[in-house]
Amino acid sequence: MPKDIIVNILPVMENAALLTAIIQNAIDGIITIDERGRIESINPAACKLFQHVPEDVIGKNISMLMPPPDSERHDDYLNRYNNTGKPHIIGIGREVKGLRKDGTEFPFRLGVSEVQYSGRKIYTGIIHDLSREKEAEETLREYAMRLEELVEIRTQSLKKTVEALQQAKEEVSLSLEKEKELSQLKSRFVSMASHEFRTPLSAVQLSASLIDKYAQPFDNPNIAKHVAKIKNAVGNLTTILNDFLSLEKLEAGKVEPSFHNFDLVKLSEEITEEMQMVAKQNQNIIYQHTGISSTVKLDPNLLKNCIINLIANAIKYSGENTFIEFNTEINDHHCIVTIKDNGIGIPEADQKHLFEAFFRAHNTGNIPGTGLGLNIIARYTDLMKGKINFKSSVNQGTSFTILFPQNE
Incomplete structure (x- = not known):
């Protein structure tokens, strides 16, 4: 080639x-x-x-x-x-x-x-x-179908939830309306009851005092004993009425503190004299003030209510022939009120519930009370921007301390 x-x-x-x-x-x-x-x-x-x-x-x-x-x-x-x-x-x-x-x-x-x-x-x-592409397309199609199913399920679920929420909203609105009506009815009832009960209680109190006066020439110990029981029962009923009325006002938001300057020592001495009159036999309320100043800026009516309630509890839960310490202190930062007794004390298991409404310690027995006093005190203290603390041991007494900030 x-x-x-x-x-x-x-x-x-x-x-x-x-x-x-x-x-x-x-x-x-x-x-x-x-x-x-x-x-x-x-x-x-x-x-x-x-x-x-x-x-x-x-x-x-x-x-x-x-x-x-x-x-x-x-x-x-x-x-x-x-x-x-x-x-x-x-x-x-x-x-x-x-x-x-x-x-x-x-x-x-x-x-x-x-x-x-x-x-x-x-x-x-x-x-x-195109096998892999088709498999991928089929997988995507299955995912898309599944996603559509899930979306449909979730949409239906959401629709049911929205309907349930709407129904719940209507029920809540209706319930709130009924609660509002009940609250107004309760408010009217408490106000009416407080007014209507006070009149006959005052009459009973006056009549008991007159019986006591007119019975003195007879020198009958039984008359004196039963008159004392009547007066004590009237006092308990009056306290109950006052507690319910105070609670109703707090729940309705009708309590607004009115801050102004006043003499704490003078107020405390008046309270001591007043409460000494209702103390048990040979119970003595010892008041003492610490500090060079005696003027504070608080709501005197709310503070008086707190102190009277605490001293009344000390009287109630302490025995005869005991001392109740009532101390006030004013320093550069705080006004401090302390009431200490040597009474039955509060069981440790009950202490965490002490300020709850209608709660009473298990060792109170037949001692009368509503379980509202400490709840009202705590709420009054909070309205005045204060804090309340306590220490207690069974059969060794209880000490309550209220601290109010000053010069703020």
Whole structure:
């Protein structure tokens, strides 16, 4: 062979080898068929996709790699193109299905081109597997459907919740309206009861005092004893009425402290004298003040109520022949009020509930009381921006201390 011919053939051979290497190593499947639809070549990627070896398919009709109905229609597609020149899928990348050797199908994108080779036409098909894309699409579609279901469920749940909240709102509004009506009714009742009961109680108190006076010439201890019982019962009822009236005013927000300067020592001495008159036999209230100043800025009426309640408790829960210490102190920062007794004390288990309304310690027995006094004291103290503390031991007495800030 002439040397110049060999030189010309070598590049052609190199190009053919390069093309073969590209086809053999392509990640997409490549199949060529003739004008009659018979397979002439198939690369390894296509063999892997269809699960065939080249010997299985070369020389056979391409329809063997197609599921129905494309397998039955392929020859018609090819004949139509050969006769009319109008392709069915040639040159168009479209999604079709392939048929594997095991009978399963898989989706792929097919691109077909016509090639003139050695004076004849062949068709080259590029096959790009879409299995993973379709699986991902299916997964996304399932997620989307599930999400739509969840959204629908949540929407229905939210709708039910909104309806329930609306119903609850209406019920609460109705309940609040009824509570408001009951509160107003309670307020009117407490005010009416306080007024209506005070009149006969005052009459009973006056009559008892007159009986005591008129019975003195007779010097009858039984009369004196029963008159004392009447006076004591009237005092207890009056205290109960006062406690309920004070609580009702607090609950209704009708108590507003009125701060102004007054003489704490003078007020305390008046309270001591007043409470000494209702003390038990040989009970002595010892008052002492500490500090060079005696003027404070508080609400005298609320403070008086607090002190009287605490001293009344000390009298009530202490025995005869005892001392009740009543101390006041004014320093640069605080006004301090302390009432200390040597009475029955408060059980440790009850101390955390002491300032709750209607709570009474378990060791009070038959000693009368409403359980409102300390609750009212704590609330009055809070209105005056003060704090109340206590120390107590059973059978060793109780000490209450109220601190009010000064010069603020």
